[in-house]
Amino acid sequence: MxxxxxxxxxxxxxxxxxxxxxxxxxxxxxFCQDQATGLKAIIAIHNTTxxxxxxxxxxWMYNNELEALNDVLRLSRGMTFKxxxxxxxxxxxxxxIIGDSYTQKSEALFRRFGKFVESLSGKYITAEDVxxxxxxxEYVKMETxxxxxxxxxxxxxxxxxxVTAYGxxxxxxxxxxEMFGSDSLGGKKVTxxxxxxxxxxxxxxxxxxxxxxTLADINVDRANVVAKNYGANVVDGNSVYDVDMDIYAPCALxxxxxxETISKLNCSIIAGAAxxxxxDEVVHGKMLKDKGILxxxxxxxxxxxxxxxxxxxxxxxxxxxxxxxxxxYNTTLAIxxxxxxENITTHQAALEVAKRRIESVGRLKMSL
Ligand code: NAD
Numbered sequence: 508m509x510x511x512x513x514x515x516x517x518x519x520x521x522x523x524x525x526x527x528x529x530x531x532x533x534x535x536x537x538f539c540q541d542q543a544t545g546l547k548a549i550i551a552i553h554n555t556t557x558x559x560x561x562x563x564x565x566x567w568m569y570n571n572e573l574e575a576l577n578d579v580l581r582l583s584r585g586m587t588f589k590x591x592x593x594x595x596x597x598x599x600x601x602x603x604i605i606g607d608s609y610t611q612k613s614e615a616l617f618r619r620f621g622k623f624v625e626s627l628s629g630k631y632i633t634a635e636d637v638x639x640x641x642x643x644x645e646y647v648k649m650e651t652x653x654x655x656x657x658x659x660x661x662x663x664x665x666x667x668x669x670v671t672a673y674g675x676x677x678x679x680x681x682x683x684x685e686m687f688g689s690d691s692l693g694g695k696k697v698t699x700x701x702x703x704x705x706x707x708x709x710x711x712x713x714x715x716x717x718x719x720x721t722l723a724d725i726n727v728d729r730a731n732v733v734a735k736n737y738g739a740n741v742v743d744g745n746s747v748y749d750v751d752m753d754i755y756a757p758c759a760l761x762x763x764x765x766x767e768t769i770s771k772l773n774c775s776i777i778a779g780a781a782x783x784x785x786x787d788e789v790v791h792g793k794m795l796k797d798k799g800i801l802x803x804x805x806x807x808x809x810x811x812x813x814x815x816x817x818x819x820x821x822x823x824x825x826x827x828x829x830x831x832x833x834x835x836y837n838t839t840l841a842i843x844x845x846x847x848x849e850n851i852t853t854h855q856a857a858l859e860v861a862k863r864r865i866e867s868v869g870r871l872k873m874s875l
Contacts, residue, residue: 527576531584535630536576539623544616547606549575550623551583552631553599556869559629560600561655561816562586563636564620564647566608579603585782586813589806591861592838593831595817600631608638617643621650629653634816656816664819664828667812671780672708674832678808679754679778681839686775686801690836693717698752698774700724700744701759702733705780705809709758710737723747724759748772755779762786764802769794778803785854792852804857807842808835 528536534555539548549572552560562583569575579601587599604620606612624633624647634656635644641658648654648661657663679697684690697713698721699706706722710733713720720739723746724730734741742750748771755774757763761783769791777784777800784805785791795802811832818828846856 524576527580531580533580533583536580537623537627539620541616541619544613544619545606545611546604546616546619547572548602548604548620548623549579550602550627550631551579551600552627553580553583554587554865555598555600555630556865556872557587557591557598558596559632559653559820560586560598561590561632561634561813561820562599562601563634563656564602564604564639565636566604566606566612566638566643568607569603569605572605575603575605581783585806587865588858588861589810589813590817591864592807592857593810593814593835594864595813597813597817597820601636602631602633604638612643614646617646618650621647621654624653625651627653632820655819657819664815664825666704667815668704669708670815670828670832671809671812672705672712673829674811674814674835675705675709675756675758675778675780675808676712677833677836678803678839679756679776681836681843682776682778682801682803683754685840685843691716692754694719695754696721696750696752697754697756698722698742698747698750699739699756699758700747700763700779701757701781702729703758705812706756706758707733709756709780710739714738721750721752757781757784764791764795766791766794769798769800772798772800774800776801776803778808779805780809781805782809788854788858789852792854796852801843802853803839804842804854806861807839807857810835 533553535552537550583599583601590597632653632655659665680690683692693716696719699710700723702722702724714737721742722739723742723744725744730741748768752774754776757779758781761781764784765786814831815828842853842857846853
């Protein structure tokens with residue numbers, strides 16, 4: 508009727524899943540199925556050297572299971588490096604529920620998913636992600652305590668987006684310091700793509716500092732409201748890459764840094780909230796470097812939300828979460844220094860630093 512398949516227990520022969528896991532050294536993948544509730548989910552645990560694997564659950568109508576698997580493997584790996592570079596004692600994990608978030612949700616489905624999370628005994632801690640609401644998480648929480656990022660009304664840390672936006676703002680200021688010699692964004696032309704939960708708060712910070720803001724959102728009404736509130740200009744979604752700007756802030760989707768857009772982009776800095784901005788980490792990181800554009804790595808500067816969620820795990824205050832997030836400024840400057848010294852891309856430098864911490868903590872744990 509129901510099953511938890513730890514693919515580590517399957518035979519390696521004829522099993523492409525394990526081969527896929529080996530590419531980026533994922534520890535464990537759990538496939539979850541329950542006919543009664545219609546649940547089809549995958550939990551991926553990338554690395555738990557630093558601590559339990561924390562990462563949100565995404566509900567999405569994937570075209571097929573392979574697409575869902577690829578997504579959860581990619582996203583969980585990103586969480587490992589985000590936690591590591593931010594100095595958190597967390598590993599990287601993520602879950603995806605395959606289904607339509609408008610029509611296929613039920614209490615039973617989320618409670619069944621909660622039971623699967625519980626079966627991992629805290630090795631994976633879940634949270635909200637795309638397609639999941641606080642109400643859904645309440646159902647998950649009925650079956651497991653390994654849930655974070657809950658609403659304040661349930662004793663949780665609430666919406667992480669303002670903290671994410673603050674970290675992106677800090678990373679952007681560090682990039683300005685590196686590129687222009689001053690971290691002031693006053694008078695700088697900044698284009699924000701996507702003014703949702705994170706983008707709008709970022710616009711608020713930028714407006715306070717006197718930046719000249721252009722914004723775009725496929726939700727035109729939203730774009731107009733935010734622009735009016737903060738004195739910004741609006742362009743349509745397709746014109747974003749042609750705008751005359753100093754700084755491009757992608758705060759909508761991933762993969763917006765690709766062959767086509769990088770050839771168009773005329774800016775000095777890229778610093779935004781979206782995950783996986785580089786379509787190809789190596790190729791497009793290098794293209795930006797060659798073009799003289801300073802890229803503030805996404806997983807480094809958008810970690811504020813994770814810090815906010817982490818405070819539920821470690822029980823520290825909102826003030827402490829803001830302090831850790833403010834330090835993204837210093838970490839970003841340090842990453843630029845490493846990239847310069849080693850003549851590598853900023854993305855590569857951030858990955859190396861994150862990996863080094865995991866390796867050294869891993870060695871420490873082995874020696875204890
Ligand atoms: P959101 O859904 O609230 O906002 C995204 C906005 O982008 C929406 O207003 C949407 O209409 C707009 N958009 C979508 N496609 C667009 C396009 N092609 N052009 C212009 N606008 C477009 O999401 P959010 O919580 O603000 O997150 C923004 C990004 O940051 C996402 O990529 C998310 O994964 C990432 N992120 C968010 C957090 C967080 O704390 N919320 C943390 C880390 C990373």
